Amino acid sequence: MASFVPGPDVPRIRMEVESRSVSAAELVSRHLADPQASWAIGTFGAIAEFHRDAGEPVALRLHAAVTSRGGIELCLLDAVRPVAWECPAAGDSWTHGIAFCLPRQAGAMSGRTVVTELGADAGALREEERDGILFDLGVGAAHCDICVRTSDPEILLALRAAAGQALLETGLFDALREMSPTRVFLSRLGRVEVRTPIPRPHGRTPDGPHTHVLRNLLGRGRTHSANLPLPGWLFPCAEMFPPSAIRDMHGSRKPFDIARHHAFQQILADYGDANCLKAKRETIAAIRAGHAPRDEPSYTRAQRLARRVAIRQCSQTDGTSRALAAWQELFDLA
Numbered sequence: 001m002a003s004f005v006p007g008p009d010v011p012r013i014r015m016e017v018e019s020r021s022v023s024a025a026e027l028v029s030r031h032l033a034d035p036q037a038s039w040a041i042g043t044f045g046a047i048a049e050f051h052r053d054a055g056e057p058v059a060l061r062l063h064a065a066v067t068s069r070g071g072i073e074l075c076l077l078d079a080v081r082p083v084a085w086e087c088p089a090a091g092d093s094w095t096h097g098i099a100f101c102l103p104r105q106a107g108a109m110s111g112r113t114v115v116t117e118l119g120a121d122a123g124a125l126r127e128e129e130r131d132g133i134l135f136d137l138g139v140g141a142a143h144c145d146i147c148v149r150t151s152d153p154e155i156l157l158a159l160r161a162a163a164g165q166a167l168l169e170t171g172l173f174d175a176l177r178e179m180s181p182t183r184v185f186l187s188r189l190g191r192v193e194v195r196t197p198i199p200r201p202h203g204r205t206p207d208g209p210h211t212h213v214l215r216n217l218l219g220r221g222r223t224h225s226a227n228l229p230l231p232g233w234l235f236p237c238a239e240m241f242p243p244s245a246i247r248d249m250h251g252s253r254k255p256f257d258i259a260r261h262h263a264f265q266q267i268l269a270d271y272g273d274a275n276c277l278k279a280k281r282e283t284i285a286a287i288r289a290g291h292a293p294r295d296e297p298s299y300t301r302a303q304r305l306a307r308r309v310a311i312r313q314c315s316q317t318d319g320t321s322r323a324l325a326a327w328q329e330l331f332d333l334a
Contacts, residue, residue: 025063036243039072043223049210051208051210085229088312104142106188107235109186114138114165114167115138133149177198182194185211224236261316295331
């Protein structure tokens, strides 16, 4: 595999792999085998997600999982840098994930801004689909290409009629919803394919693999949510979402699962942002010591979010207390 050599403008990060409990490759393999984990490739306003059911037939191979509804395949380049994160969510819950990142130079994709025919998709996850024709929709994302693939003559005709034009300046955006070709989201670390129908506007997001392409969010130049603590010199080229300790696969609340919680906390210790980890440690230690809440003016936005997550997690792991209630009131009025 090719290695990326950082230039003078890229921070040189010590990757102390020997001190980590699990490698990036092991993280991927372990979670591909877990049907409660999910995956994504995309950008701000356009994302492809891969999920599968526990009893659903799946073909597992090295760094890949493929079902009849979709699949994911990853190629873990030497330069990959996992970044684990947590973020407050609705109510008193939180979400978590791992962004598999590359330095911007290594992670850059085509950046096409018009619909472009790319030819047969030789990398399709199922051999019988490799004669299908791949089209880049020209979303213009720096770190991923948002594509569709089809062998259907009617869909091919519509895509070829739009070639060379900006997606939102044609009627193709709405037509694709009715046609529902296979969506193929590509990055330097792999691909996610989705073969399920595209839901109608404001319709229910289907279970299993699905895509979101939001007209009003495209073209803003952002690669990810501002809530994720990713260094500016990295592109998030693929994402993994390990099973939640508080929500099931459908997003419904479930009893707190301490084993799931500890499993992700170990990943966070290995791959989380050091400043966010510091904010969490300080918050938990202060609550457990019964200290009154005190703000830290030096905290960044990411650290303030980490503090809120720590407060919510304390309510699950430690139960209620006078100190916790005071911290909740000051910093986390959910």
